[in-house]
Amino acid sequence: MAANSETLKVFRPRTLAELLSLKKRRPDVVPFAGGTYILYGDTKKYPDIAAAVASMRHLEELKRIHRTERYIELGAGVTLSEIMRIGGRIVPPALAQAIRTIATKPVRSLASIGGNICVRPQRLTLFPVLSALEARLELREHGGSRWIPIARFIDQTGDLDISETEIVTRLRIPLSEWNYQCYRRLTDGPVSDRHSLSFCGLANADRGVLTDFRFVFGSMDKTILRNREIEAGLVGRKVPLLSRDINAICASFEELMQQFQSGFVSPFQASMAQKMLRWFLSSIDN
Amino acid sequence: MTVTFTLNGKQVTIDTIPGKRLADVLKEDFALPATRPGCYAGVCGTCAVIVNGELAHSCLIPAFAIQDAEVLTGEGLEGTREFDEILSGFEHAGYRPCANCRQSKLLTAYVLLTLNPNPERANIDEWFADQKCSCSSLTDIYKAIDYIVLHRRSASRGRK
Numbered sequence: 001m002a003a004n005s006e007t008l009k010v011f012r013p014r015t016l017a018e019l020l021s022l023k024k025r026r027p028d029v030v031p032f033a034g035g036t037y038i039l040y041g042d043t044k045k046y047p048d049i050a051a052a053v054a055s056m057r058h059l060e061e062l063k064r065i066h067r068t069e070r071y072i073e074l075g076a077g078v079t080l081s082e083i084m085r086i087g088g089r090i091v092p093p094a095l096a097q098a099i100r101t102i103a104t105k106p107v108r109s110l111a112s113i114g115g116n117i118c119v120r121p122q123r124l125t126l127f128p129v130l131s132a133l134e135a136r137l138e139l140r141e142h143g144g145s146r147w148i149p150i151a152r153f154i155d156q157t158g159d160l161d162i163s164e165t166e167i168v169t170r171l172r173i174p175l176s177e178w179n180y181q182c183y184r185r186l187t188d189g190p191v192s193d194r195h196s197l198s199f200c201g202l203a204n205a206d207r208g209v210l211t212d213f214r215f216v217f218g219s220m221d222k223t224i225l226r227n228r229e230i231e232a233g234l235v236g237r238k239v240p241l242l243s244r245d246i247n248a249i250c251a252s253f254e255e256l257m258q259q260f261q262s263g264f265v266s267p268f269q270a271s272m273a274q275k276m277l278r279w280f281l282s283s284i285d286n
Numbered sequence: 287m288t289v290t291f292t293l294n295g296k297q298v299t300i301d302t303i304p305g306k307r308l309a310d311v312l313k314e315d316f317a318l319p320a321t322r323p324g325c326y327a328g329v330c331g332t333c334a335v336i337v338n339g340e341l342a343h344s345c346l347i348p349a350f351a352i353q354d355a356e357v358l359t360g361e362g363l364e365g366t367r368e369f370d371e372i373l374s375g376f377e378h379a380g381y382r383p384c385a386n387c388r389q390s391k392l393l394t395a396y397v398l399l400t401l402n403p404n405p406e407r408a409n410i411d412e413w414f415a416d417q418k419c420s421c422s423s424l425t426d427i428y429k430a431i432d433y434i435v436l437h438r439r440s441a442s443r444g445r446k
Contacts, residue, residue: 010287010350023335032351039307039346040328047348049305081340104416107328108345109340232371 007044011054014142016169019054024142027164029054033062033077034110037119064142064168071175076114076168081105083113086092092173094200097183098129100117111256114168117153120160121286125198128218129183130173130199138170147172153225158222176211178202179286186272188252195259197269199281207240227256232265248280291352300349308344308352309333312359320360320389331417334390335359337399342399361390363396372437375434377413384421391417395431404435 011029013019022029032038032053041046043213056062062077065086072090074083080099083091085092102108102116116126117137135150139162150171155161162168178266187196197219204212213234219226230252237245257270290299295435309323312335319342320424324330326344336358344357363369372395373413376382383391391414397426400415405413407428414427 006303008304008350010304012350012353030334035348036328036346037350039348043326045307045310045326046303046305047307053350055353057351058354079340103328105348105413106334106341106343109337109342134360254315 005049007051008049008056009052011052011099012053013056016059019056019059020140020142020165020166022054022086023041023165023167024117031056031118031167033057033112033115034079034109035115036107037115037124040107060081060094067085067175069175071172073170073172074113075170076118078114080108080111080116082114084108090175092129092133092178092181094129094178094181094183094202095126095133095173098125098185098200099197100265101183101185101187102127109250113171115270116172117150118160118162118168123154123158123218123222123224125185125218127224128198128216129200130171131218131224132202132214132216133173134214135174136172137168138172139166141166142167145169151224154222173186177204179204182280182283186269186276196215197272197276199273199280200274202285203280206283208238210237210239210241212232215280217276221268225256227253230256241281246278246281249281250274253277287348289290289349291354292356294358304348306349307359308337308420310427311352311370312344312357313350318361320427322386324386329418331390332419334389334393336393336397339397341394358393360392363393368400369396371438372399372434375437376392376430377383379426379430380431381430382420383428384419386409387421388422390422390424391427395434399431399434401439402444403438405431411439 002278003051011022013022013258029052030050030071033056038049056077059077062075065078066073067090080102084096084099116124117130130150136147137153138145138147153161183200185196185198200216203210209238230249234249253272257273288299289321290297302315305419311323312318312321321335322332323345324332326345327355328343332341332368333344371391394413395428402409409430410428411424413423
């Protein structure tokens with residue numbers, strides 16, 4: 001039997017306030033929503049969980065979904081299945097595409113969006129797409145809260161920038177219109193591993209001119225790769241993009257990738273990232 | 287720790303190890319044989335149950351997390367009209383999943399047809415494609431689901 005299966009201390013806060021107060025007293029308590037990252041792939045009869053967990057399944061405050069004309073706000077405890085049920089007309093298609101690549105339906109019915117972005121050892125599937133969509137996160141602790149862009153949720157070393165007493169409570173995803181949006185994941189199974197690579201591209205074109213462009217790569221390690229200079233350099237170009245423009249962007253991107261090749265991406269991943277970017281750039285027509 | 291939840295319509299309370307998987311709780315504490323934990327990793331799908339109306343892998347749910355939940359297994363659905371229709375649909379279409387994945391296939395069909403009474407091929411693929419058992423193919427499943435849908439349609443016309 002795993003050492004902690006029997007001694008595991010379980011807290012069951014009934015409200016968010018109770019959870020925040022618990023995290024203040026016991027920063028070591030691990031918030032447990034779907035728990036899929038912890039249990040998926042752990043084949044032991046008694047899985048290793050943590051010394052102390054706070055079960056968040058009863059926190060209705062974290063399961064709320066709110067929509068305005070400009071954004072959709074999802075409680076961190078909303079499951080991936082629930083997001084898919086809201087439907088592609090409301091949820092940005094790139095986000096829906098990304099969710100569809102995650103594990104299987106029965107796993108997605110347990111996994112929460114907050115859990116997907118709060119895993120500490122690696123950045124999972126939704127991080128690149130939420131970064132491209134420029135989602136914002138609400139982080140709360142006992143007596144305070146702050147909203148941050150998801151890009152600021154990771155520090156320069158790639159670790160999550162969240163204090164031990166804070167928890168992610170809500171995600172706000174802008175509902176901007178994108179003429180082109182796509183998410184692709186390169187993996188050899190339903191679960192991301194160190195060989196996985198994901199890409200999210202968003203673009204707007206109006207009267208033959210590219211008016212907005214974003215692309216983000218995630219290697220399922222800790223780093224998310226986005227370069228606003230390269231993105232800005234493309235805005236204003238005529239579409240479909242000329243081969244020489246595409247080649248120039250891919251060359252700039254290759255330079256950028258080389259900075260990360262020590263451990264972040266393998267040569268194979270770098271090559272596939274180039275191909276994904278080239279394919280997306282070529283697919284933007286008028 | 288003590289955990290109270292609803293199992294197949296009845297409220298039950300157990301004293302269990304907090305980290306014990308629901309799959310084992312069902313098998314060892316309630317002797318429900320239809321749930322068959324296979325890989326213990328959330329991959330094979332043979333331990334599928336319905337938790338709060340959603341299909342879920344019971345091997346991915348620790349006991350402490352089922353507090354106040356509603357859990358349905360194949361045994362709990364037996365005898366209901368919808369479930370019997372699925373069973374007989376499987377039979378008539380000549381679809382006989384092996385004992386290992388039988389419950390997960392039946393429960394998947396049950397949830398799919400509850401959410402979508404007229405599923406298209408793509409919907410069926412989405413629900414069944416990840417179920418890794420070599421006893422049957424997607425073609426067998428299409429036939430079975432088509433049969434159930436047609437049967438339900440004609441039965442509902444008959445009732446009108």
